[in-house]
Amino acid sequence: MAQHVNFIEVGPRDGFQNVKDYIPADIKVKLIDDLLAAGVRRMEMTSFVSPKAIPQMRDAAEVVCRTLETHGDEGVELYALVPNTYGAKAAAAAGLREVATVISVSESHNKANINRTVEESLQGLEKMRQALPDLNINLSMATAFTCPFEGITPVENVLKIIRRAAGLGITRFCLADTIGEADPKMVRDTLTIVQQVFPDITLDVHIHDTRNMGIACTLAALEAGVCNVQAALGGLGGCPFAPGASGNVASEDLIFMLNKMGFTTGIDFDKMLAAAKYERSVITGNFSGHQVHIGEPCH
Amino acid sequence: MAQHVNFIEVGPRDGFQNVKDYIPADIKVKLIDDLLAAGVRRMEMTSFVSPKAIPQMRDAAEVVCRTLETHGDEGVELYALVPNTYGAKAAAAAGLREVATVISVSESHNKANINRTVEESLQGLEKMRQALPDLNINLSMATAFTCPFEGITPVENVLKIIRRAAGLGITRFCLADTIGEADPKMVRDTLTIVQQVFPDITLDVHIHDTRNMGIACTLAALEAGVCNVQAALGGLGGCPFAPGASGNVASEDLIFMLNKMGFTTGIDFDKMLAAAKYERSVITGNFSGHQVHIGEPCH
Numbered sequence: 001m002a003q004h005v006n007f008i009e010v011g012p013r014d015g016f017q018n019v020k021d022y023i024p025a026d027i028k029v030k031l032i033d034d035l036l037a038a039g040v041r042r043m044e045m046t047s048f049v050s051p052k053a054i055p056q057m058r059d060a061a062e063v064v065c066r067t068l069e070t071h072g073d074e075g076v077e078l079y080a081l082v083p084n085t086y087g088a089k090a091a092a093a094a095g096l097r098e099v100a101t102v103i104s105v106s107e108s109h110n111k112a113n114i115n116r117t118v119e120e121s122l123q124g125l126e127k128m129r130q131a132l133p134d135l136n137i138n139l140s141m142a143t144a145f146t147c148p149f150e151g152i153t154p155v156e157n158v159l160k161i162i163r164r165a166a167g168l169g170i171t172r173f174c175l176a177d178t179i180g181e182a183d184p185k186m187v188r189d190t191l192t193i194v195q196q197v198f199p200d201i202t203l204d205v206h207i208h209d210t211r212n213m214g215i216a217c218t219l220a221a222l223e224a225g226v227c228n229v230q231a232a233l234g235g236l237g238g239c240p241f242a243p244g245a246s247g248n249v250a251s252e253d254l255i256f257m258l259n260k261m262g263f264t265t266g267i268d269f270d271k272m273l274a275a276a277k278y279e280r281s282v283i284t285g286n287f288s289g290h291q292v293h294i295g296e297p298c299h
Numbered sequence: 300m301a302q303h304v305n306f307i308e309v310g311p312r313d314g315f316q317n318v319k320d321y322i323p324a325d326i327k328v329k330l331i332d333d334l335l336a337a338g339v340r341r342m343e344m345t346s347f348v349s350p351k352a353i354p355q356m357r358d359a360a361e362v363v364c365r366t367l368e369t370h371g372d373e374g375v376e377l378y379a380l381v382p383n384t385y386g387a388k389a390a391a392a393a394g395l396r397e398v399a400t401v402i403s404v405s406e407s408h409n410k411a412n413i414n415r416t417v418e419e420s421l422q423g424l425e426k427m428r429q430a431l432p433d434l435n436i437n438l439s440m441a442t443a444f445t446c447p448f449e450g451i452t453p454v455e456n457v458l459k460i461i462r463r464a465a466g467l468g469i470t471r472f473c474l475a476d477t478i479g480e481a482d483p484k485m486v487r488d489t490l491t492i493v494q495q496v497f498p499d500i501t502l503d504v505h506i507h508d509t510r511n512m513g514i515a516c517t518l519a520a521l522e523a524g525v526c527n528v529q530a531a532l533g534g535l536g537g538c539p540f541a542p543g544a545s546g547n548v549a550s551e552d553l554i555f556m557l558n559k560m561g562f563t564t565g566i567d568f569d570k571m572l573a574a575a576k577y578e579r580s581v582i583t584g585n586f587s588g589h590q591v592h593i594g595e596p597c598h
Contacts, residue, residue, distance in 0.1 A: 184518060185560040209511075212552035212589035216515040219483060246589060253511035261484040290511035290545060290587075 005222065005263045007255065008204060008230040009035050010044040011279075012063075013081050014248055015236030017047060017056055019285045025059040027282050029066045031275060035233065035251075038271035042077040044100060044230070048087035064094040079138070083114060085128045088135060098136035100174065101125065103165075105157050106147035109178070113142065122164050129168050138172035139165050140206065145175070145182035145190060152186075155193050162198055172202040174230070177217065180210025180246075184220035191224040204228040207249050209235060209288060214249035215257060222263070229254070234276045235288035250289025252276045304521065304562045306554065307503060307529040308334050309343040310578075311362075312380050313547055314535030316346060316355055318584045324358040326581050328365045330574060334532065334550075337570035341376040343399060343529070347386035363393040378437070382413060384427045387434060397435035399473065400424060402464075404456050405446035408477070412441065421463050428467050437471035438464050439505065444474070444481035444489060451485075454492050461497055471501040473529070476516065479509025479545075483519035490523040503527040506548050508534060508587060513548035514556060521562070528553070533575045534587035549588025551575045 012032055016023055032045055045067060051058035060080060067078065072095070079098035082088045091099045103121040104110035110118050128137060141161060146152055162173055175190065182190075187205070194203065205221040205228070207214045218229050231254045237247020252273045258265050276292040287293070311331055315322055331344055344366060350357035359379060366377065371394070378397035381387045390398045402420040403409035409417050427436060440460060445451055461472055474489065481489075486504070493502065504520040504527070506513045517528050530553045536546020551572045557564050575591045586592070 183556050183559040210589060210593065211555055212508075212514050212549065213556050215511055216518050216556070219515050246592070250511065256510055257482050257512050257515070260482040290509060293545070294509065 003263060004227060005258055005265045006042060006228045007040065007251070007258075007265050007267060008042045008044065008228060009040045009233065009251055010206065010230045010248065011035075011232035011234065011236055011251060013044040013047050013057075014206075015232040015234065015285070017054055018236060018238040018247060019056060019283055021284055022056060023283055025062050025066070028059065028063050031233070031279055032063070032067050033070065034271070034275035034278065036071055036074070036076060038275060039265070039267035040076070041266065042228075043079075045078050045080060047081040048090040048094075048099075049081075049083055061090065061094040064091070064096055068095045079136075081140070084124060085131045088128050088132050088137070092132060092135050096135075098138065100138045100140050101128065102140045102142055102176075103161060104142040104147070104178075105153050105161060106143045106150045108149040109143045109147050112149070118161065122161070122168075125165060125170070126168050129170075136172075137170060138174065138202075138204075139170050140174040140176055142176050142178045145177045145186050146179065148179050155190050158190065158194060159197055162194065162201065166198065166201065171200075172204070174204035174206050176206040177208055180208030180214065182207070182217055183213055184216045187217045187220045188224045191221055191226050195225060202228065204230055206230040208237065209246050209249045215254060218249055218254060219257075222258075233272070233289075234279050234283075234285070234292050236279075236283075236285050238286060246286065246288030250276070250292065252291045253289050256291055302562060303526060304557055304564045305341060305527045306339065306550070306557075306564050306566055307341045307343065307527060308339045308532065308550055309505065309529045309547065310334075310531035310533065310535055310550065312343040312346050313505075314531040314533065314584070316353055317535060317537040317546060318355060318582055320583055321355060322582055324361050324365070327358065327362050330532070330578055331362070331366050332369065333570070333574035333577065335370055335373070335375060337574060338564070338566035339375070340565065341527075342378075344377050344379060346380040346382075347389040347393075347398075348380075348382055360389065360393040363390070363395055367394045378435075380439070383423060384430045387427050387431050387436070391431055391434050395434075397437065399437045399439045400427065401439045401441055401475075402460060403441040403446070403477075404452050404460060405442045405449045407448040408442045408446050411448070417460065421460070421467075424464060424469070425467050428469075435471075436469060437473065437501075437503075438469050439473040439475055441475050441477045444476045444485050445478065447478050454489050457489065457493060458496055461493065461500065465497065465500065470499075471503070473503035473505050475505040476507055479507030479513065481506070481516055482512055483515045486516045486519045487523045490520055490525050494524060501527065503529055505529040507536065508545050508548045514553060517548055517553060518556075521557075532571070532588075533578050533582075533584070533591050535578075535582075535584050537585060545585065545587030549575070549591065551590045552588050555590055
């Protein structure tokens, strides 16, 4: 079992993106500060997307610049999600050295999500690499385990995309359980195969907690040898295909368990929980983290 | 890994007991019916306690009699929780052949919970056995992993109580994570030791989901070879030591995952989820099951 966990906070992107009311940049920057102060060393901090499509992320450049000003020299890995080369350029212009971009493994979800075939997305990735050769690009693979339209995702399709992207020089991949329907066995089986076929890539997992399997799936990933795990403060996030569903695994719940089990995460649980409680006090959202509710009256 | 899971529904006792408003006996009986129709084969269905202490359970005899009338010949294992010989006699008089009684492994929790020393509780258990030699008594051991007052429970104390109770003829034990603070490693370690020392007892686990580790802990129990796992429909339940905390692992979430992973549970998920949604429509409580919230608007 992996003993060290490289925890990756994605709340400021995947969490905030699903919050309806605009969160002022001051609050975003403070929460990012708090997370870094708690010991987070890698974070998906915003998204460079069309402000018309996702108004919440319209302050991406400001959030990045202010954060880099304070924390740029601390050796933390800060990156943003980008849908295309235009977004990647904006992220680089704001000072980031790394971005993540998304391709869905299943054709129908890729079509629904970004209106492209998987092949068109791979060609877009190639163009992004050519346009920005000095930018680190990691590839997030949505519906890597199951798809809301196609059911269980064949692991061959995951391998195929990794093979193509690796050929373009991509070395870091994230397998995402987009709708929170992967079970621990499925996570273990897929990750085992991917690691056997591609022993040299860096592999992350991104698990949603829609059906309460999120923590168990994350633990299954760690037991399968994948030590880069993502979660979102407060369990914020959501899924358009499952209204009312909870979002990501809650960072504070995951860190509580991992620290307790003897994994080294480098994260101070009390500081992280304080950040989650502050988040809940200033943001109106669907907080599904259990820890963040303890001590509050029943509802 | 255990392939067959003996699922034990405890919602009608541990769930309902924590619901403030009285649930009419008709609704209790219907939910028990629905759970049995979904395939549940063992259930902690009520509690024979002082109606002054827990008014919710004042209809215990009625609920038992009506359920036995319909399902008494189906070979399902129906039992009730009893705090003492008086309750055990009432349960037997209502027609039950099995009861569960509770001793906390930690002295301070036993004192807080039932105002007895562990030794006094063991003597009470002996008297119950003598008074009702034909009644099956299983022993639920609260704070078997951690205690809100004493912290981590030494496994030696668990073994000591099992040894004493086994000497009184008790053959079935339930290890309860009363406050939901056990982690999967702790569950695995404790259960492994208990099974090594007492290979012939029947062992159940009862896990609360206060800190979102419930499903992972239950899976750890199954992986450690304990195939009798308890949960409560809708995730109802609570813990007086953690206000606002969620209750038990939600039956429907657990069954969804186990069926998906290929365990045989004998339970029809769709029927169980329908029961959980019906429960939520007629009871005002703290429903923490994820599945029961899917499809509802965000809040």
